[in-house]
Amino acid sequence: MPSTPAQPTDAPAPVDSAKPEAGAPAWSGEFQACPSDVKSGMMHCFSETSWGIxxxxxxxxxxxxxxxxxxxxxxxxxxxxxxxxxxxxxxMGKTEAPSLHESSRRFHQSLPAEPAQSD
Structure with missing residues (x-):
């Protein structure tokens, strides 16, 4: 009888363990454990130069x-x-969060003007 591959689990990653890889599922391979407060589907910055969903x-x-x-x-x-x-x-300091459009508008308004391109 053929064996079935290991399936993803909803069990949280062992991020607080001294050796996170010790409790890693067989399918995790090159995946990295996410902090326990990051929910599935959320983007997480592991550093300023690396990220994952x-x-x-x-x-x-x-x-x-x-x-x-x-x-x-x-x-x-x-x-x-x-x-x-x-x-x-x-x-985030507001009690009522603005819409995504409003947040995006505020962010883009706060950007410095780009330097003029010369040909």
Whole structure:
């Protein structure tokens, strides 16, 4: 009788363990454990240069594109990271969250003007 492959599990990754790989499911391979407060489907920044989408406590980690940084679960142009953090802090400090459109509008308004391109 053929064996069936291991299936993903909803069990959280052993992120608080001294050796996270000790409790890793057989299918996890090159995946990295996500922090326990990151829900499935959420993007997580493992560092300013690496990110992944968490699923069942695990994420395949990718490198951000050149000239960008991963900050608080979003990728922004390196030149915009300080503005992104300020707008995010302003938005998160509100009791009623603005719409995605409004958040995006505020972020883009806060960006410095791009230098003129000369031919």
């Amino acid at each position: 968490c699923n069942g406590g695990w994420a395949f980690v990718s490198t951000v594109a050149e000239g960008t940084k991963c900050i608080d679960g979003a990728i922004a142009a390196d030149r915009c990271k300080d503005q992104f953090r300020k707008v995010k802090d302003d938005v």
